[in-house]
Amino acid sequence: MAELSNQLMAVTVLAYLAAMVCYAAEYAFGDRSHIGRAAARPARELVGAGAPVPPAAPGEPDVLASAPDEADEPTSSAGTPEAPRRDRGELLGRIAVGLNGLAFALHLGTVVTRGVAAHRMPWGNMYEFILAVTLVGSAVWLGVLTRRPAVRHLGLFAALALVVLLGAAGLIAYTPVGPLVPALNSYWYVIHVSTIIIASGILLIGAVPAAMFLIRTGYDEGRRSFPYTLGAKVPAAATLERLTFRLHAFAFPLFTFGALIAGPLWAEASWGRYWGWDPKEVWAFISWVVYACYLHARATPSVKRTTATWIALLGFATMLMNLFGVNLFFEGLHSYANAGGM
Amino acid sequence: MTVVEERPAPAASPPPRRPNRAWALLRNSWRQLTSMRTALVLLFLLAVAAIPGSVLPQRALNAEKVSGYYQAHPKLAPILDRVGGFEVYASPWFAAIYLLLFTSLIGCVVPRLVDHVRALRTVPPDAPRRLERLPQHAAGEERSDDPAAAAAAAAAALRKRRFRTIVREGDGGAWTVAAEKGYLKESGNLLFHLALLAVLVGVGFGHWYGWHGNRLLVQGADQGFCNSVTQYDESTLGPRIDASDLPFFCLRLDDFQAAFQPTGQPKTFEATVDVQAKQDGPWQRKRFTVNDPLRLPQANVHLLGHGYAVILRYTDRYGEQQTKILPFLPRDGMFTSEGVAQFPDVNIDPKTNKRDENLQVGFEGVYLPTVDPQGGPTSVFPAENDPTLFLTAYRGNLGVDAGLPGSVYALDRGQIATGRLKQVSGVRPQRLTPGQTWKLDDGTKLEFLGTRPFATLSVRYDPTQPLVLGGAVLGLLGLMLSLGGHRRRLWFRITPREGSGSVVEAGGLPRTDYPGFGEEFQQVVGAARGDEGGTP
Numbered sequence: 001m002a003e004l005s006n007q008l009m010a011v012t013v014l015a016y017l018a019a020m021v022c023y024a025a026e027y028a029f030g031d032r033s034h035i036g037r038a039a040a041r042p043a044r045e046l047v048g049a050g051a052p053v054p055p056a057a058p059g060e061p062d063v064l065a066s067a068p069d070e071a072d073e074p075t076s077s078a079g080t081p082e083a084p085r086r087d088r089g090e091l092l093g094r095i096a097v098g099l100n101g102l103a104f105a106l107h108l109g110t111v112v113t114r115g116v117a118a119h120r121m122p123w124g125n126m127y128e129f130i131l132a133v134t135l136v137g138s139a140v141w142l143g144v145l146t147r148r149p150a151v152r153h154l155g156l157f158a159a160l161a162l163v164v165l166l167g168a169a170g171l172i173a174y175t176p177v178g179p180l181v182p183a184l185n186s187y188w189y190v191i192h193v194s195t196i197i198i199a200s201g202i203l204l205i206g207a208v209p210a211a212m213f214l215i216r217t218g219y220d221e222g223r224r225s226f227p228y229t230l231g232a233k234v235p236a237a238a239t240l241e242r243l244t245f246r247l248h249a250f251a252f253p254l255f256t257f258g259a260l261i262a263g264p265l266w267a268e269a270s271w272g273r274y275w276g277w278d279p280k281e282v283w284a285f286i287s288w289v290v291y292a293c294y295l296h297a298r299a300t301p302s303v304k305r306t307t308a309t310w311i312a313l314l315g316f317a318t319m320l321m322n323l324f325g326v327n328l329f330f331e332g333l334h335s336y337a338n339a340g341g342m
Numbered sequence: 343m344t345v346v347e348e349r350p351a352p353a354a355s356p357p358p359r360r361p362n363r364a365w366a367l368l369r370n371s372w373r374q375l376t377s378m379r380t381a382l383v384l385l386f387l388l389a390v391a392a393i394p395g396s397v398l399p400q401r402a403l404n405a406e407k408v409s410g411y412y413q414a415h416p417k418l419a420p421i422l423d424r425v426g427g428f429e430v431y432a433s434p435w436f437a438a439i440y441l442l443l444f445t446s447l448i449g450c451v452v453p454r455l456v457d458h459v460r461a462l463r464t465v466p467p468d469a470p471r472r473l474e475r476l477p478q479h480a481a482g483e484e485r486s487d488d489p490a491a492a493a494a495a496a497a498a499a500l501r502k503r504r505f506r507t508i509v510r511e512g513d514g515g516a517w518t519v520a521a522e523k524g525y526l527k528e529s530g531n532l533l534f535h536l537a538l539l540a541v542l543v544g545v546g547f548g549h550w551y552g553w554h555g556n557r558l559l560v561q562g563a564d565q566g567f568c569n570s571v572t573q574y575d576e577s578t579l580g581p582r583i584d585a586s587d588l589p590f591f592c593l594r595l596d597d598f599q600a601a602f603q604p605t606g607q608p609k610t611f612e613a614t615v616d617v618q619a620k621q622d623g624p625w626q627r628k629r630f631t632v633n634d635p636l637r638l639p640q641a642n643v644h645l646l647g648h649g650y651a652v653i654l655r656y657t658d659r660y661g662e663q664q665t666k667i668l669p670f671l672p673r674d675g676m677f678t679s680e681g682v683a684q685f686p687d688v689n690i691d692p693k694t695n696k697r698d699e700n701l702q703v704g705f706e707g708v709y710l711p712t713v714d715p716q717g718g719p720t721s722v723f724p725a726e727n728d729p730t731l732f733l734t735a736y737r738g739n740l741g742v743d744a745g746l747p748g749s750v751y752a753l754d755r756g757q758i759a760t761g762r763l764k765q766v767s768g769v770r771p772q773r774l775t776p777g778q779t780w781k782l783d784d785g786t787k788l789e790f791l792g793t794r795p796f797a798t799l800s801v802r803y804d805p806t807q808p809l810v811l812g813g814a815v816l817g818l819l820g821l822m823l824s825l826g827g828h829r830r831r832l833w834f835r836i837t838p839r840e841g842s843g844s845v846v847e848a849g850g851l852p853r854t855d856y857p858g859f860g861e862e863f864q865q866v867v868g869a870a871r872g873d874e875g876g877t878p
């Protein structure tokens with residue numbers, strides 16, 4: 001079973017890569033597809049929640065805040081000379097989503113077989129943790145796609161993030177299947193770790209529109225150097241910004257529960273203190289504070305949306321730091337490597 | 343989003359006759375401090391300030407690592423120490439940041455709370471003159487009933503959807519219905535911020551009134567202890583508590599069971615203890631394990647680790663025997679354990695009854711629960727499958743009388759270096775299995791009688807834990823209400839139609855970012871117009 005899981009893992013990465021290639025192809029061909037067109041339209045609908053403009057004054061309606069969703073849809077579609085190319089882009093996009101779905105299924109298989117092989121929930125070490133986070137990320141991405149097909153052009157970047165993380169999991173964090181140390185043998189293990197995994201998966205996908213929003217705003221401001229050129233074909237800035245916020249606003253309470261309530265409850269039962277500034281705890285605290293900063297900044301009228309979004313990306317960087325930096329470089333009660341004692 | 347950054351100054355006090363610059367400065371600083379921007383900066387600073395605590399060793403977590411750091415960086419360490427680098431979370435600058443943040447929080451939340459309570463008690467404002475200017479608008483539709491009835495129908499539909507609704511009669515037979523919903527968003531937001539305060543207060547009081555002690559407890563009725571500061575290997579009492587405040591209980595380790603995977607990975611641990619919770623009360627048998635501590639009134643006993651204590655009997659040159667039970671501390675996951683045995687009060691001539699300081703005896707070595715058949719220096723399995731003890735003997739002055747507290751897990755290196763304590767066994771350590779006796783060069787004997795398990799326990803009490811947990815849960819609840827909620831207003835204007843009947847027009851205003859508002863608006867308007875609506 002463990003062997004099967006490893007093989008599935010390899011196929012999963014390949015499937016994501018294939019999906020990524022198709023997304024990329026759609027991205028390349030599809031500059032006149034309806035998504036591309038909506039994205040390339042003048043920034044009329046960006047005014048409302050759009051970045052550089054100060055948000056609506058108190059009491060005044062955020063008039064356009066609810067408009068861009070619909071505005072991303074095509075207004076007129078027929079009769080353009082590029083129609084065949086558009087179809088090709090469309091087709092590639094659909095294939096990409098299909099491959100993405102396939103990759104997700106394989107990914108799920110990887111995680112499940114791993115759990116079966118280990119006779120426990122498959123998130124007992126760093127490798128499994130990343131596998132699970134990316135699985136959630138993939139699910140969230142597919143979920144976002146079904147609800148808002150207009151953001152499909154982000155697929156290239158979402159798939160890229162998944163491939164990079166999965167690759168990192170396989171290359172630096174691979175651990176053979178093993179049992180849990182007694183300290184992890186607790187129902188809190190299920191509650192604490194699973195909520196953090198779900199929150200992290202959502203935040204992972206949240207970082208994609210966040211980054212693309214920044215790129216897109218730069219593009220809209222007339223910057224034409226890399227990476228701003230990538231902004232040419234992604235959805236409108238306001239759409240990206242709102243997607244970013246929705247994902248973060250959903251993940252933040254989950255993360256709060258997992259890291260700042262369930263975690264301390266477990267720590268109290270296991271180590272006797274609910275909070276001890278162990279490196280893992282320190283970085284969870286930092287991530288929480290930074291993400292709180294993001295939500296706070298977004299609610300602060302005098303702070304630009306771009307600034308707020310930078311904070312969200314910084315939050316993601318602190319999550320990565322907690323995952324890689326703390327696991328690999330700092331020694332603490334949480335590090336799986338020295339969890340063998342007790 | 344609709345947040346008023348610049349709130350009006352706190353309760354306008356009577357203006358001073360002359361513009362008082364100090365007062366103005368104070369008021370401005372307060373306004374600055376309680377602005378959301380400042381809160382943001384402070385929040386950010388808090389995150390940054392937390393970083394060094396994960397990079398530098400922290401005294402509260404691991405004092406030995408701090409000493410190690412001192413040795414590795416003798417120049418840098420004292421400087422870092424002076425600025426609190428090894429006690430980041432207790433340092434004045436860390437405290438300054440969070441205290442400022444929470445001052446800002448109070449200054450921000452209290453006026454908002456007042457505003458919100460007022461808002462909760464005021465009715466939604468009347469409809470603006472031109473509903474078509476609002477983000478959502480439904481053009482007038484005709485109904486057959488008169489305006490009063492149409493207004494009542496709209497109000498009923500709105501109330502059913504839990505809008506706060508008020509119906510007003512205007513001039514010329516026109517009616518308006520104003521409705522607002524989503525007050526829970528602001529309530530939740532206030533709850534979240536207030537809960538943060540509760541958590542801070544809880545953490546602070548817990549620090550003041552809590553205590554903890556660590557204790558290594560060897561199995562056996564003769565090894566038990568009763569709760570008191572002196573019984574702990576290491577303890578901290580909160581500043582507001584002293585030794586006499588500790589609750590009474592006595593504890594004996596009756597049994598310790600550890601099970602391991604074939605790979606040596608631990609599987610389960612279980613400690614069985616006898617507890618006496620009241621003075622002269624009965625002893626009760628209790629079991630606890632790693633994730634399931636022993637809960638006593640005002641104290642929780644947590645199992646942190648375990649190991650083996652070696653039992654040694656020394657027979658001196660006058661035939662006197664002394665037996666000691668000596669915990670050996672595990673050094674790795676396979677329980678290669680290190681320790682010492684010190685016998686300062688031996689070889690006392692019974693005739694003179696005088697102790698010869700140079701005839702004290704000490705042993706140092708490792709205990710391997712399962713010796714490596716290939717002869718390696720470390721244990722190969724954590725359980726006692728093939729227990730073996732390797733000891734080196736020393737004789738001379740142990741240096742334990744010098745008044746300096748030495749480690750009970752190592753011999754005094756200084757005494758060995760100066761030659762006052764000499765190695766008296768061969769170059770290779772003596773190998774002993776349980777029951778074996780070792781005859782030393784001077785005819786004295788050391789017997790390895792066996793081992794007993796020990797458990798390392800952490801005993802703790804934190805009186806405000808429930809407050810902190812309650813605060814955290816309420817905070818989460820507030821957060822979800824705040825992030826999930828949407829504040830919005832709807833208005834209906836009903837004007838009399840020429841002849842009979844009425845015309846119903848509606849407008850809607852989302853007061854926060856709310857993409858689904860259009861849909862809701864359509865639904866509510868549809869319901870408010872009812873089946874009656876739409877008569878052409």
Ligand code: HEM
Binds near residue numbers: 379446451531824
């Ligand atoms: C103790 C540190 C603080 C933390 C962790 C924190 C966290 C947060 C979070 C996560 C949000 C977003 C939730 C939401 O949008 O409802 C928020 C919103 C908000 N916070 Fe704070 N905050 C803190 C201190 C403050 C302070 C000092 C102020 C006052 C200056 C303040 C005023 C606000 C306001 C007005 C909102 C906006 C609510 C909205 O309209 O959406 N907070 N805060």
